Amino acid sequence: GTAAEWNDDHTIADVDKPKVPATFVIAASNSLDTVRADYVCDGTDDQVTINGALGDLPAQGGKILLLEGTYDISAAITITDDDITIQGCGKNTRLAASADVSMLTANNVSGLIVRDLYFYGFGFGGVANIGVYFTTVTGSKIENCWFENTAGEQALRLHTNSHRCIVSACIFLFNWAASIQVSNSNYCVISGNTFDESTTAIDLVGSDFNTITANTLFDSINNGVFLTSSDDNVISSNTIFTAQGGTVGVRIFSGSERNTVIGNQISAVVDDVLIADAGSDWNHITNNYFLNGGITDGAPNTIQTNNAP
Numbered sequence: 501g502t503a504a505e506w507n508d509d510h511t512i513a514d515v516d517k518p519k520v521p522a523t524f525v526i527a528a529s530n531s532l533d534t535v536r537a538d539y540v541c542d543g544t545d546d547q548v549t550i551n552g553a554l555g556d557l558p559a560q561g562g563k564i565l566l567l568e569g570t571y572d573i574s575a576a577i578t579i580t581d582d583d584i585t586i587q588g589c590g591k592n593t594r595l596a597a598s599a600d601v602s603m604l605t606a607n608n609v610s611g612l613i614v615r616d617l618y619f620y621g622f623g624f625g626g627v628a629n630i631g632v633y634f635t636t637v638t639g640s641k642i643e644n645c646w647f648e649n650t651a652g653e654q655a656l657r658l659h660t661n662s663h664r665c666i667v668s669a670c671i672f673l674f675n676w677a678a679s680i681q682v683s684n685s686n687y688c689v690i691s692g693n694t695f696d697e698s699t700t701a702i703d704l705v706g707s708d709f710n711t712i713t714a715n716t717l718f719d720s721i722n723n724g725v726f727l728t729s730s731d732d733n734v735i736s737s738n739t740i741f742t743a744q745g746g747t748v749g750v751r752i753f754s755g756s757e758r759n760t761v762i763g764n765q766i767s768a769v770v771d772d773v774l775i776a777d778a779g780s781d782w783n784h785i786t787n788n789y790f791l792n793g794g795i796t797d798g799a800p801n802t803i804q805t806n807n808a809p
Contacts, residue, residue, distance in 0.1 A: 521563070522562075522563045522564065522565035522587070523557055523558070523562030523563050523564065524538040524539065524553045524556065524557070524562070524563075524564050524565070525537045525538050525539075525565045525567065526538065526539045526540075526541065526549065526550060526553055526564060526565065526566050526567065527539070527540045527541065527567045527569065528541050528543070528546070528566070528567060528568070528569025528570055528571050528593075529541050529542050529543035529546075529569065529570075530543070530569045530570060531567040531568055531569040532567075532568065532569075533567070534567075537567065538553065539552065539553050541569075541571060541572075543570075543572055544572055544574075545572060545574050545575070546571040546572045546573065547571075547573050547574065547575050547576065547577045550564070550566070550571070550577050551577060551578055554577070554578070554579060554580075554581075554584065554586075557581065557584060559581070560583065561581060561582055561583030561584050561585075561611070562583075562584060562585070563584070563585040563586075563587065564584070564585070564586045564587070565587050565588075565589075566586070566587070566588045566589070566593045566595075566617065567589060567593065568588075568589045568590075568592040568593055569592070569593065569594070570594045570596055571593075571594065571595050571596065572596060572598050573595050573596060573597050573598065573599075573601065573603045574597075574598045574599045574601065575599070575601055576601055576602050576603065576604065576605045576633075577595075577603060577604045577605070578605050578606070579604070579605070579606040579609060579612060580606070580607070580609065581609060582609050582610050582611045582612075583610075583611040583612075584609075584611075584612055584613075585612070585613040585614075585615070586604070586612075586613070586614055586615075586617070587613070587614075587615050587616050587617070588615070588616040588617040588618070589616060590616050590618075590644075591618045591646050592618070593616065593617055593618060594618045594620055595617060595618065595619050595620065596620045597619075597620065597621050597622040597629060598622070599622065600622050600628060600629050600652070601622070601629065601630075602628070602629075602630040602631075602632075602633040602653075603619055603621075603630065603631050603632070604619070604631065604632045604633070605632075605633045605634075605635075606633075606634050606635070606637045606640075607634075607635045607636060607637070608635070608636045608637070609637055609640075610637065610638040610639045610640065611639055611640060612634075612637060612640035612641070613640065613641045613643070614632060614640075614641070614642045614643075614645065615641070615642070615643045615644050615645065616644050616645065617645045617646070618645070618646040618648070619631035619632065619645065619646065619647045619648070619650070619655070620648050620649055621647075621648065621649040621650030621651060621655070621675070622649070622650070622651065623649045623651055624651050624676065628652050628653045629650045629651050629652050629653060630650060630653045630654055630655065630656075630657055631645075631647045631650055631655045631656055632645075632647075632655075632656045632657070633656075633657045633659065634657065634658050634659060634662045634665065635659045635660050635662065636659075636660055636661045636662060637658070637662045637665065638661070638662065638663050638664055638665070639663075639664050639665070640662075640665045640666075641665070641666045641667075641668070642656065642665070642666070642667045642668075642670065643666070643667070643668045643669050643670065644668075644669045644670065645670045645671075646670070646671045646672075646673070647670065647671070647672045647673070647675060647679065648672075648673040648674055648675070649673075649674055649675070650675045650676070650677070651675070651676040651677065652676070652677060653677055654675075654677055654678045654679065654680065654681040654703070655672055655675040655677075655678075655679045655680065655698075656670075656672075656679065656680045656681075657680075657681045657683070658680075658681070658682045658683070658685045658688060659681075659683050659684065659685065660683065660684050660685065661684065661685060662682075662685040662688070663685055663686050663687050663688070664686075664687045664688065665685070665688045665689075666688070666689045666691070667680060667688070667689070667690045667691070667693060668689070668690075668691045668692050668693065669691075669692050669693065670693045670694075671693070671694045671696075672693065672694065672695045672696070672698060672701070673696050673697065674696070674697050675697075675698050675699075676698075676699055677698075677699050677700075678698065678699060678700045678701070678702070678703035678726075679695050679698040679700070679701050679702065680693075680701070680702050680703065681703040681704075681705065682702075682703070682704050682705070682707045682710060683704075683705040683706060683707060684705070684706045684707060685707050685710075686707060686708045686709045686710065687709050687710065688707070688710045688711075689710070689711045689713070690702060690710070690711070690712045690713070690715065691711070691712075691713050691714055691715065692713075692714050692715065693715045693716075694715070694716045694718075695715065695716070695717045695718065695720070696718045696719060697718070697719045697720075697721070698720050698721070699720065699721045699722050700720055700721075700722050700723040700724075700725075700726045701715075701717045701720045701723070701724050701725065702715070702717075702724070702725045702726070703723075703725075703726045703728075704725075704726070704727045704728065704730040704733060705728045705729065705730065706728070706729045706730060707730045707733070708730060708731045708732050708733065709731075709732050709733065710730075710733045710734075711733070711734045711736070712725060712733065712734070712735045712736070712738065713734070713735075713736045713737050713738065714736075714737045714738065715738045715739075716738070716739045717738065717739065717740045717741070717742070718741050718742075718743075719741070719742060719743050719744055720740075720742050720744065720747055721744045721746075721747065722744075722746065722747060722748070723747065723748050723749075723750075723751045724738075724740040724742055724747070724748070724749045724750060724766070724768070725738070725740070725749070725750045725751070726748075726750075726751045726753070727750075727751065727752045727753060727756040727759060727780075728753050728754045728756065729754045729755055729756060730756045730759070731756060731757045731758050731759065732757075732758050732759065733756075733759045733760070734759070734760045734762070735750060735759065735760065735761045735762070735764065736760070736761075736762045736763050736764065737762075737763045737764065738764045738765075738766075739764070739765050740764060740765070740766045740767070740768065740772075741766075741767050742767065742768045742769060743769065744769065745769055746769065746770060747768050747769045747770060748768055748770055748771045748772075748773075748774045748793075749764075749766035749767070749768035749771065749772040749773060749793070750764070750766065750772070750773045750774070751771075751774045751776060752773070752774070752775045752776065752780045752783055753774075753776040753777060753780060754776075754777065754779070754780065755777070755779035755780055756780045756783070757779075757780060757781055757782050757783065758782050758783065758784075759783045759784070760783070760784045760786070761773060761783070761784070761785045761786070761788060762784070762785075762786050762787050762788065763786075763787050763788065764788045764789070765788070765789045765791070766788060766789070766790055766791065766792075767790075767791035767792045767793075768792055768793045769792065769793065770793050771793040771794070771795070771796045772788070772790040772791070772792060772793045772794055772795065773785055773788070773790075773794075773795045773796070773797075774795075774796045774798075775795070775796070775797045775798050775799045775802055776798055777798055777799070778798055778799050778800060779799070780798070780799050781799045781800060781801045781802070782799075782801050782802070782803070783799065783802050783803070784802075784803040784805075785802060785803065785804045785805075785807060786803070786804070786805040786806055786807065787805070787806045787807065788807045788808075789807075789808050789809075790807060790808065790809065795807070
């Protein structure tokens with residue numbers, strides 16, 4: 501519904517009530533206070549209402565605030581314009597997939613901010629269930645979000661020329677593929693996130709000059725960080741503890757060159773660092789603390805310095 505429909509039957513008694521700093525406010529069907537909402541969802545196919553609000557934003561962009569509550573997402577929330585912020589009220593703003601969908605998507609835009617939202621996926625039945633999917637999205641941020649229970653695809657995907665994006669202070673729980681995949685995208689920063697029980701926590705494919713720093717990775721099934729055909733990336737100051745059989749802390753693969761792995765603390769079941777092929781050359785592994793598997797090096801010109809023990 502819309503604010504006009506809501507206000508036909510309701511009166512705001514307190515005109516001095518504090519205003520919310522957003523272009524539009526959207527309430528869930530079970531939000532505590534819907535009086536000041538510009539749009540009120542009904543608990544079914546709530547992406548329709550959210551997409552309507554996004555379409556009503558001015559040409560110069562704006563901010564959508566989702567109040568606390570549960571939003572039923574049966575198809576994509578789609579951002580099609582630059583300079584848009586979509587923000588929740590923390591983990592109690594829950595976007596719950598009721599179908600096998602990409603929950604929030606954007607294509608060929610820039611200047612987006614996605615923050616303070618809880619993406620709850622479709623679970624083991626999912627074939628291609630993604631929380632956030634950016635394609636050719638540049639100069640954007642995803643921060644302070646929760647991603648849980650996605651399957652079949654990545655919880656968060658930065659795809660095809662999604663350059664200079666930042667993912668920070670997010671929590672990833674029980675995502676049954678990669679939690680984050682950066683594919684064919686450069687100069688991104690993944691910083692200060694927590695990962696628990698992913699197939700792979702952070703996956704770089706064909707992506708260069710990215711920074712993965714100060715993250716905490718627990719119990720990945722296959723890899724903590726996995727680089728495929730990715731060059732000149734920095735993996736620094738991360739804590740990577742894996743307890744699943746067959747797990748590698750940092751896997752460098754398929755001609756990934758000149759990457760720097762520095763200042764990490766890694767405990768993996770098989771290899772703390774695995775350089776898996778001769779073509780993955782000239783990588784620099786330095787000042788790391790290895791608690792279990794150490795380094796397995798399949799390349800001729802790897803630089804190893806000051807790693808312990």
